[in-house]
Amino acid sequence: MGITEGWPAPRPQGAVSGRVTVPGSKSISNRALILAAIADGPSTLSGLLAARDTSLMRSALVSLGVGISERDGLVTVTPGSLKGPASVDCGLAGTVMRFVPPVAALADGVVAFDGDPYARERPMDVILGALRTLGVQIDDQGTGRMPYSVNGSGSVRGGKVTLDASGSSQFVSALLLAGARYDEGVDLRHDGKPVPSQPHLDMSVAMLRERGVQVDDSEPNRWVVAPGPIRALDTAIEPDLSNAAPFLAAAVVTGGSVTVTGWPAETTQPGGQLPEIFTRFGAEVSLSEDGLTVRGTGRIQGVDLDLSEVGELSPVLAAVAVLADGPSYLRGIAHLRNHETDRLAALETEFNALGGDVNQTPDGLEIRPKPLHGGLFGTYHDHRMAHAAAVVGLAVDGLAIENIGTTAKTMPEFPDLWSALVS
Numbered sequence: 001m002g003i004t005e006g007w008p009a010p011r012p013q014g015a016v017s018g019r020v021t022v023p024g025s026k027s028i029s030n031r032a033l034i035l036a037a038i039a040d041g042p043s044t045l046s047g048l049l050a051a052r053d054t055s056l057m058r059s060a061l062v063s064l065g066v067g068i069s070e071r072d073g074l075v076t077v078t079p080g081s082l083k084g085p086a087s088v089d090c091g092l093a094g095t096v097m098r099f100v101p102p103v104a105a106l107a108d109g110v111v112a113f114d115g116d117p118y119a120r121e122r123p124m125d126v127i128l129g130a131l132r133t134l135g136v137q138i139d140d141q142g143t144g145r146m147p148y149s150v151n152g153s154g155s156v157r158g159g160k161v162t163l164d165a166s167g168s169s170q171f172v173s174a175l176l177l178a179g180a181r182y183d184e185g186v187d188l189r190h191d192g193k194p195v196p197s198q199p200h201l202d203m204s205v206a207m208l209r210e211r212g213v214q215v216d217d218s219e220p221n222r223w224v225v226a227p228g229p230i231r232a233l234d235t236a237i238e239p240d241l242s243n244a245a246p247f248l249a250a251a252v253v254t255g256g257s258v259t260v261t262g263w264p265a266e267t268t269q270p271g272g273q274l275p276e277i278f279t280r281f282g283a284e285v286s287l288s289e290d291g292l293t294v295r296g297t298g299r300i301q302g303v304d305l306d307l308s309e310v311g312e313l314s315p316v317l318a319a320v321a322v323l324a325d326g327p328s329y330l331r332g333i334a335h336l337r338n339h340e341t342d343r344l345a346a347l348e349t350e351f352n353a354l355g356g357d358v359n360q361t362p363d364g365l366e367i368r369p370k371p372l373h374g375g376l377f378g379t380y381h382d383h384r385m386a387h388a389a390a391v392v393g394l395a396v397d398g399l400a401i402e403n404i405g406t407t408a409k410t411m412p413e414f415p416d417l418w419s420a421l422v423s
Contacts, residue, residue, distance in 0.1 A: 009393025084109020158182025241271025308332025374398025
């Protein structure tokens with residue numbers, strides 16, 4: 001079978017053992033690109049992720065007039081005069097479709113946004129409405145979705161805005177990242193259910209402060225970004241800890257030992273919570289100068305997890321849970337219904353098609369382990385679904401992954417790295 005028709009998931013003969021080096025964090029890479037594009041001088045980025053989402057971000061910024069060059073693995077970003085007309089292809093990248101419009105509002109001219117077919121179904125009304133409140137002209141034909149255009153005048157008034165970011169923390173991060181360049185900065189307030197993915201908000205705030213931007217987040221559900229320059233900063237990108245999840249899960253599922261090199265001692269990435277989570281599944285976890293090592297114990301315990309802060313880890317954790325020795329409950333992840341696909345529905349459908357017992361709840365998944373059989377596991381053009389399928393394939397004969405190539409969104413080398421580790 002071809003790689004886009006059905007990729008046979010490797011099933012190891014015994015415990016998996018090895019070392020893996022994962023590429024740079026997508027979340028940090030695209031934030032670093034945005035901030036470098038509107039900084040007060042050139043910045044050099046090392047370890048920048050080379051994947052579809054970062055390629056789309058780079059292309060979007062270049063189309064607006066930003067200079068981006070690469071030599072010997074170092075990417076130099078040179079801010080330019082932001083101008084339209086321009087067209088931005090968002091693909092399925094949430095960071096592009098949400099982070100770039102507030103920057104495009106600073107351009108002089110019209111910037112048109114579109115993306116993959118499913119991207120047109122993802123709600124954008126929250127960020128577009130907030131930009132309108134801040135004085136930006138938007139043309140979306142009243143749909144609140146792509147395609148739409150941002151009609152920039154070269155500056156943004158900024159000021160106070162209230163929004164409901166319960167669907168995605170990216171709505172907040174998008175305005176924070178560009179807010180310092182607005183005439184009045186941004187005084188942003190959230191009104192609604194809790195904002196998910198707090199680590200991503202912490203990441204945005206920390207990266208702004210590293211570049212000299214004043215951010216006051218002392219009041220719950222309020223962020224105040226003072227107007228001013230964004231200092232150019234050479235940045236080394238951390239490894240993508242969320243993309244490390246399937247490799248570490250391989251140790252848990254097979255009773256083996258896997259080390260992910262370069263694991264930071266401190267991080268704002270959601271994947272930084274993986275050591276605690278895998279411990280709750282029954283694994284042994286240790287951190288050394290060499291990296292993070294997870295050792296399976298031969299038993300996978302059922303878990304009850306609140307994943308509201310780390311929703312992107314849910315597909316891989318669900319895959320581990322379907323192989324556990326007792327029921328699991330994954331909570332706080334209703335917002336995953338509006339990700340690259342409706343991840344909760346997709347996980348329920350695909351696991352149950354293999355003989356599983358997975359049911360959606362209002363805010364997550366209830367998983368009761370049952371013997372699974374092989375079959376074609378749909379990915380819905382979602383890289384995290386492909387990772388989940390690969391993990392299940394460690395314990396199930398005859399499982400094929402539909403369109404493993406979708407992993408190129410954040411890790412083009414995933415099929416090769418996975419095969420080298422588990423085969």
